[in-house]
Each structure stands twice: as C-alpha cells, then as structure tokens.
Amino acid sequence: MAKRYFDLSDDVHIAGRWYLGTPTDAAGQEHGSWLFTRGELAQVKGPLRVSLYRPGKVLDFSLADAGAIPIVHARVASLLREFAPEDVQLFPIEIEGQPDPFFLVNVTRLVKCIDDRASEEVEYWMPEDGRPEKTGKYRAVAGMRIDPSKVGDAKVFRTWGWTIALIVSEEIKEALERIGATGTKFKQV
Numbered sequence: 001m002a003k004r005y006f007d008l009s010d011d012v013h014i015a016g017r018w019y020l021g022t023p024t025d026a027a028g029q030e031h032g033s034w035l036f037t038r039g040e041l042a043q044v045k046g047p048l049r050v051s052l053y054r055p056g057k058v059l060d061f062s063l064a065d066a067g068a069i070p071i072v073h074a075r076v077a078s079l080l081r082e083f084a085p086e087d088v089q090l091f092p093i094e095i096e097g098q099p100d101p102f103f104l105v106n107v108t109r110l111v112k113c114i115d116d117r118a119s120e121e122v123e124y125w126m127p128e129d130g131r132p133e134k135t136g137k138y139r140a141v142a143g144m145r146i147d148p149s150k151v152g153d154a155k156v157f158r159t160w161g162w163t164i165a166l167i168v169s170e171e172i173k174e175a176l177e178r179i180g181a182t183g184t185k186f187k188q189v
Contacts, residue, residue, distance in 0.1 A: 003148045004170040004188060010063040011185040018056040020064035020071055023048050023093060023104055033068035039110025039158040041089060048093040048104055058098065059183030068164060070105035071095070077103040079175050084155040107166060109157035111150065114138070118145035137161040146189050
C-alpha cells in the first residue's frame with residue numbers, strides 16, 4: 001500500500017481559540033516565517049517568546065506568524081521528537097500568560113515532491129515577474145498533490161518551492177489524533 005501524506009494546518013474554525021503573533025528573541029528581534037519556513041536548520045539567540053495576537057482557548061498545535069510557524073504543546077513536541085527526530089528542531093518558547101511548556105517547531109526537511117500534473121493548479125514565478133530570487137519556484141499551488149515516491153524517509157517536511165506547506169506522514173497524523181492534539185487540521189495530499 002502506498003504511503004499517505006497530509007498537509008497539516010491550523011484549525012481556524014475552533015470557537016474562541018487563541019491566535020499567536022510573531023516569535024521574538026530575548027532582544028525583541030522578530031524571528032518569523034523568513035527563518036522558520038526554509039526547511040533547514042535555524043539558529044536563534046536566547047529564549048524565544050510569542051505574544052497573543054488574540055487571547056482565547058489554548059491549543060496543542062497553532063501556527064504563529066500569520067499561519068506559518070508551528071507552535072506546539074510539550075506533549076506534541078515529545079511525539080515529534082520520538083517519531084521524526086531528523087525532521088524537526090524544537091525551540092522552547094514562552095507564550096504570554098501560559099505556564100505550560102510550549103515549543104516552536106522548525107521543520108528542517110525540504111522535499112521536492114509536488115506533483116504538478118496531479119495538483120489542481122500550479123503557477124511558477126517567471127523572469128518577467130521581476131523577482132529573480134523566486135524565478136522557477138511556485139507562485140501558487142492549489143489542490144496540492146505530492147508524489148509519495150519522492151519523499152524518502154521524511155515524516156515531517158516542507159515542500160520545495162512552496163515552503164508554506166507543512167506535510168506530515170500518516171504515522172504522524174495518527175499519533176497526533178491518538179493523543180487528542182487540539183488545533184490540528186489534516187488534508188490528504
């Protein structure tokens with residue numbers, strides 16, 4: 001049976017849920033999606049903090065910085081450490097008014113696996129768009145599908161050229177469901 005993978009996103013339909021801002025370091029320097037969505041190791045100085053963009057119901061899984069950076073409760077971090085130690089970096093993070101331990105998840109695997117033909121729609125950055133650093137990468141991906149044969153042993157990864165996507169294996173999805181992790185939403189890719 002072919003392996004199955006899922007786009008893991010933030011369930012924004014949970015009534016009264018919290019929303020998290022952009023992480024900062026001890027000096028107040030923002031560490032946003034520009035650092036944590038590249039699919040590579042990151043370095044930060046000192047403890048990280050994140051403010052509440054909107055207070056509300058505490059979730060085990062949230063995407064901070066406008067839906068880009070995973071922030072997880074310690075029990076989710078423990079699961080990721082157990083099942084995907086080669087795929088993630090976990091940084092302790094303080095959340096305003098929250099005594100429980102939370103972690104920022106930096107996904108360190110980048111996999112070139114988007115199946116252009118099977119996806120609903122893909123659009124690439126072109127030289128005439130005037131963004132040479134993005135030329136050849138995805139400008140838009142709708143109804144994303146991936147080619148599982150290109151994933152290898154990755155269990156948590158970002159997709160090359162469209163790094164906003166956070167993909168998890170079926171094994172990770174099922175483990176998150178088993179522990180009842182709140183805030184997660186899965187779509188098969």
